[in-house]
Amino acid sequence: MPSEPRSPRLAVLIDADNTSARIADGLFEEVAKIGEASVRRIYGDFSGTRSRGWAEILAKHAIIPQQQFAYTTGKNASDITLVIDAMDLLHSGRFDGFCLVSSDSDFTRLAARIREQGIDVFGFGEQKTPESFRQACRRFIYTENLLPGKIKEEGDTATSNKPLQSPDTASLLIKRVLAQEDTDDGWISLGTVGKQLLNLAPDFDPRTFGFKKLSDLVRKTGQFDIERTEGSPLRIRIRQKPSVEGRAKRGRTRGSAKSPATE
Template sequence: MDSQISDKLAVLIDADNAQPAIVEGLLAEIAKYGTANVKRIYGDWTSTKLRGWKEHLLDHSIQPIQQFGYTTGKNATDSAMIIDAMDLLYTERFDGFCIVSSDSDFTKLAARIREAGLMVYGFGEKKTPDPFVAACDKFIYTEVLRSDVEEETDRSFKQMSTNELKQDTKLVNLTRSAIEASSDESGWAHLGQVGSYIAKQSPEFDPRNYGYQKLGELVKAIKLFEVEERSTGQGQSKAIYIKDGRK
């Protein structure tokens, strides 16, 4: 965190639409954005379907919220999460919310929380509907957080080659636009500012979606941009600047 005081976050997990294999990666990811002051997970805990989650609740201090499925075809879990989220929002004790689900039913909730001036971090599978993704400030695909994925069984986020990256028009155009918006008169832009611009334009953007851990690694791999490391004058610290290779 850039600030000395960590943001207070409320973490709400839809157990029906999230896999227990993400829990460690999820909490580690959330720690990058603030402190999880509230951690709640919603579902019908009398059901054997949630057995995998039960093993993790005590270890990670996640509070289970029981919600019986009274009617077939109706998702009572979503309603309970939304009501709790609004109650927590009105306490004005939080700086942001983490909504963990791949369900589009949380689209309006995310938009409402953002209207109140709070950050919304969404976490869901690649199948998550676009409206929910767009309603969040940042959206992380949970496939990159899973601890049980075999390389040969899931190729959704394997490292893409330079040719594949160059052919991804959305990625290339997004990066070029971010550099243009963040650059100085010479065309060079600080990597951090480029990353901030991309995040505002595309909440789901994450270098890990392309198989790279850092934005700098991804930009270098595309090989359409110039990359330069500059000394900041503070010991061994260096800043990364990038420039559109066409200029």
């Protein structure tokens, strides 16, 4: 009997100094969508108050703490230890991807080096994370979208809190993707659009704009035509303006509908 394919093995490395413990549940739920968190390590000085929130939930998520005492002010031993561990794990050849959890741009070169080896990097950090680190990752997830209560109950399409960015911002990105594809009739499958969006902007996420699904975000903008035919995937294109002939035809239709009342 053939065995089921195993989920991608992931190494999850967390910078406790730059990540809130409030995202822990959402973080590992998100990681589970990508693969199996085979390694779970967190780096920081857990003897101080700054990382105390993490110290209280390490056991819940089976996270292994890497204690780094702050012997010298202004020096971040935690970052150095995280990088050393990441390179050791990379060269072991046992992992299909790395999850780097930090809002610190210092990890930009680490992310780029891992990807040079042909291994995917998934970044997790706050919206303030510098663009250099976000772009160095295959995909970057804003940790604000992982906070408790950010998403409504199953079945609702919009998030419960104010979105991080306006849907209009998403419209510009979607239009860029549609323009790049340049099909004869302008229609492109939504799945293709989603993949191209992540290639264009690794931090693209419908949740950032207040929606769970890309299709709901597209509908909300009101700037795209949407089509689904039986047996075919959902397709979108930039909303077409009615032609002069079409407007005239609708005008004649409305006029004929009124004629009995005016006779």
